[in-house]
Amino acid sequence: MFETLTDSFTSAIKKIRFHDDEKALKKALDELKKSLLKADVHHSVVRSLIAEVEHKTKMAGIGKDQFLSAMQESLNAILDVKGNRGFVFAPNPPTVILMTGLQGSGKTTTTGKLATYLKEQKKKKVLIIAADLQRLAAVEQLRQITQKIEVDLFEDEQGEPVSVVKAGLEKARASLYDVVLIDTAGRLAIDEALMGELKAVRDVANPAEIFYVADSMTGQDAVRTATSFKEQIGIDGVILSKYDGDSKGGVALGIASQVEVPLRFIGSGEKMEDLEVFLPERIVNRLMGFGDIEGLAERTANVIDEKKAKELSKKIKKGKFNFNDFLEQMESMKKMGSMKSIMGMIPGMGDVSKALKDFDMENSKEIRQIKAMVSSMTPKEREDPDLLNNSRKMRIAAGCGMSQMEVNRVLKQFKNAAKMAKRFSGKKGMQDLQAMMGQMKGGGFPR
Numbered sequence: 001m002f003e004t005l006t007d008s009f010t011s012a013i014k015k016i017r018f019h020d021d022e023k024a025l026k027k028a029l030d031e032l033k034k035s036l037l038k039a040d041v042h043h044s045v046v047r048s049l050i051a052e053v054e055h056k057t058k059m060a061g062i063g064k065d066q067f068l069s070a071m072q073e074s075l076n077a078i079l080d081v082k083g084n085r086g087f088v089f090a091p092n093p094p095t096v097i098l099m100t101g102l103q104g105s106g107k108t109t110t111t112g113k114l115a116t117y118l119k120e121q122k123k124k125k126v127l128i129i130a131a132d133l134q135r136l137a138a139v140e141q142l143r144q145i146t147q148k149i150e151v152d153l154f155e156d157e158q159g160e161p162v163s164v165v166k167a168g169l170e171k172a173r174a175s176l177y178d179v180v181l182i183d184t185a186g187r188l189a190i191d192e193a194l195m196g197e198l199k200a201v202r203d204v205a206n207p208a209e210i211f212y213v214a215d216s217m218t219g220q221d222a223v224r225t226a227t228s229f230k231e232q233i234g235i236d237g238v239i240l241s242k243y244d245g246d247s248k249g250g251v252a253l254g255i256a257s258q259v260e261v262p263l264r265f266i267g268s269g270e271k272m273e274d275l276e277v278f279l280p281e282r283i284v285n286r287l288m289g290f291g292d293i294e295g296l297a298e299r300t301a302n303v304i305d306e307k308k309a310k311e312l313s314k315k316i317k318k319g320k321f322n323f324n325d326f327l328e329q330m331e332s333m334k335k336m337g338s339m340k341s342i343m344g345m346i347p348g349m350g351d352v353s354k355a356l357k358d359f360d361m362e363n364s365k366e367i368r369q370i371k372a373m374v375s376s377m378t379p380k381e382r383e384d385p386d387l388l389n390n391s392r393k394m395r396i397a398a399g400c401g402m403s404q405m406e407v408n409r410v411l412k413q414f415k416n417a418a419k420m421a422k423r424f425s426g427k428k429g430m431q432d433l434q435a436m437m438g439q440m441k442g443g444g445f446p447r
């Protein structure tokens with residue numbers, strides 16, 4: 001996530017020392033300017049940002065800390081566009097939201113993510129209306145998503161968007177839904193027919209808000225299309241999808257300063273859980289390489305049961321971590337979203353996040369092997385890995401189609417992991433973990 005900006009912010013900051021002179025400040029500002037332009041931020045935005053940072057730093061006295069807070073304040077001011085934050089419920093339910101965006105922007109996926117967020121975190125009854133009847137597979141894609149997240153879908157593939165929306169809203173009112181998300185048609189580019197259809201749907205739906213889903217990876221193009229949607233349909237919020245893939249990171253600044261519509265959420269992965277409320281100060285912290293501990297704590301709290309977490313930590317400290325705990329942990333981790341998006345939230349872990357690239361924990365060979373092995377174990381063996389003698393290992397190997405050598409290797413890894421967890425759970429745990437992560441920076445995952 002936005003490595004380019006974070007890396008160059010860090011190098012700009014390094015150019016200044018305590019009690020430095022204007023020459024040093026100029027060097028730092030030049031570095032900042034270059035990095036912003038490289039990250040695809042519009043030159044007019046860059047110019048005013050630089051002027052502001054310069055002014056603020058000079059007012060406070062030139063130095064690293066002053067430069068840092070000037071940057072933090074100025075970035076915050078850009079991203080903090082006046083308007084609603086996150087999801088705002090209408091006074092009278094259902095809250096109707098029109099989801100708009102170009103084809104391929106991630107609109108359908110984002111609609112599913114938003115529904116997941118509303119259902120799981122806000123405990124709301126959500127209905128999705130499938131009004132993208134342009135793209136052949138769009139309704140089928142929504143069917144799969146809604147089945148998976150267990151949210152109701154209103155669809156009529158043979159109908160017209162306007163009549164489908166009308167009928168869907170009637171159902172929503174009659175069945176007392178809290179929120180209705182309408183997935184509208186997308187096109188590869190903006191054209192009159194699309195805008196005409198969207199206007200007709202908008203007028204019949206009378207939505208509380210219109211969200212525009214912008215693909216972060218399209219940089220300045222995202223800014224241009226969002227502007228166009230704003231002018232023609234009127235948008236109330238932007239959701240930035242694929243933020244995890246945007247290595248440059250300038251798009252949020254571009255949308256906020258040029259489109260002047262508040263950013264409401266960011267999509268940070270392909271999973272249904274990978275959606276976060278856009279909070280300017282947190283994004284600034286992440287942009288500047290400070291991490292986002294609050295965000296991480298929230299995600300963790302959403303998926304981890306406190307009582308279970310305490311029991312688990314006791315077990316780990318005693319070195320009694322077993323295979324059932326392992327499976328349970330895997331489930332929680334899955335709910336937290338991609339490893340990469342989690343790592344990016346830990347201060348100083350930006351590099352590790354980069355190294356992880358698309359490491360897919362759930363589908364990694366190691367995890368699949370452990371899962372296969374566990375499925376061939378008896379309940380007692382799952383509780384107590386120490387029970388596994390040679391004859392049991394042989395039976396397990398046959399059961400899961402692995403060689404005995406492989407079973408031994410995986411078991412050894414599992415025991416090492418349990419030992420490591422015990423070590424990190426101690427007083428010096430966090431320091432040890434950071435030291436280990438530091439060693440990993442070169443790439444790869446520890447074995």
Ligand code: GDP
Nearest residue numbers: 103104105106107108109241242267268269270
């Ligand atoms: P639509 O045509 O706008 O409805 O786009 P889709 O919802 O079908 O998404 C297009 C592609 O982008 C799919 O492969 C999604 O999995 C992917 N995608 C959507 N949001 C994100 C995101 O936040 N991160 C990543 N990495 N991929 C995403």
